[in-house]
Amino acid sequence: MHQPLRIFPVLGLCFLNTFLNLIQAPMSFCADDPRYLNCSSTIQCGDLQGISYPFWGLNRARYCGLSPEFQVTCNKSAPIITIKNQNFRVLHINNALRALTVARSSYWYNLCPGSLHNTSQVAPFTYTSDTVTDNLTIYYGCPSSSSTNVGSMMESSRFTCTTNQSSTVGYVLARKAGDLTNANLASIEDYLGTCNTSVIIPVNQSVIQDLKANATLDALKAAIDQGFGMQWLDDDGLCQKCLKSGGQCGQVQDSGEFTCYCREQSYSSSCPGMS
Structure with a gap:
């Protein structure tokens, strides 16, 4: 006596495999842009935490910030920026005012x-008023x-x-x-x-x-140890627009132009489809 063909279990297995492939495929295509992920991280150094754009250095790549003067290093738990071969200890950063308080490292105590x-x-900073x-x-x-x-x-x-x-x-x-x-x-x-x-x-x-x-x-x-104030230039609100759209602020190194790193790719000012 002939055994009946088991078509439906085979079809069910094929359907299951196809379904699994379909739900896995979008995940591979929607992987976050590494630049977006890197610029989402912040610098932690001593008492100064959460340092972000326009600063870069340590765990933040060069494309996450502006010119070399915005590079932050961490020396014995003290955040340092260097301007014309002189080191400045960063005491405070106010992103809303685009201002920071610094003190000459060589004169610290x-x-x-x-x-x-x-x-x-x-330069590229100006003194605060x-x-x-x-x-x-x-x-x-x-x-x-x-x-x-x-x-x-x-x-x-x-x-x-x-x-x-x-x-x-x-x-x-x-x-x-x-x-x-x-x-x-x-x-x-x-x-x-x-x-x-x-x-x-x-x-x-x-x-x-x-x-x-x-x-x-x-x-x-x-x-002297209380430091003094410096400001960086306004970017015409580009970074705030980028952040509001869900992106991370950065700079195109070749051209020096502002860029907004979004989850899938970078854009000139903000991520599409976001308010």
Whole structure:
């Protein structure tokens, strides 16, 4: 006797295989763009967490941010950016205001760095409106005594740097606009003019005001460590538009143009089909 053909089980198995292939195929086609995934990550360094566009570095690829000055490194749990070979410690970032607070790394808890240089111009950044760029000056290699009483007037801001078993005297001078009419300050500046070199450190305007009432060396060090403000240029809202559409902000390295990395590919400004 002939056995009946088992057609329906075979067809059922074929249907099942076809169905599984159909539901698996879209998954392979919808894999997230690696650039989108990479730029979705943020930089974590010490107390500063969640660092994102326009900054890049560490776990964030170069295409996730802007120019080399926006690269962040992490040195002993301190986020650092480098501008014209000078390192700046990043204390705070405000993406809404496109602003950050930084301090000179070489002067962090230190008035005697290995090399003496004025703070580099901050391009591609600009100073914030509350930053004073010329009212805090550190003088090095000053005479240990003066024929006038200038030395005693400056005693509170006097410090000593020791290099190769040789010590030199330095002073920190804080002033506000209009102070040059003060006779004592004029005498002080004449005296400080005999020092070997000087370095100007940007600080916040409020710091200068406070130092007029309390110009001790500890207060001056603390003022420097509070840092100063910088801003980066507005991108005409492109990044906010990109983020709102579900994308991640970045830059085309060859052209320097803004790009929005979406799950499937990149677009010039925002991801399609999103509000």
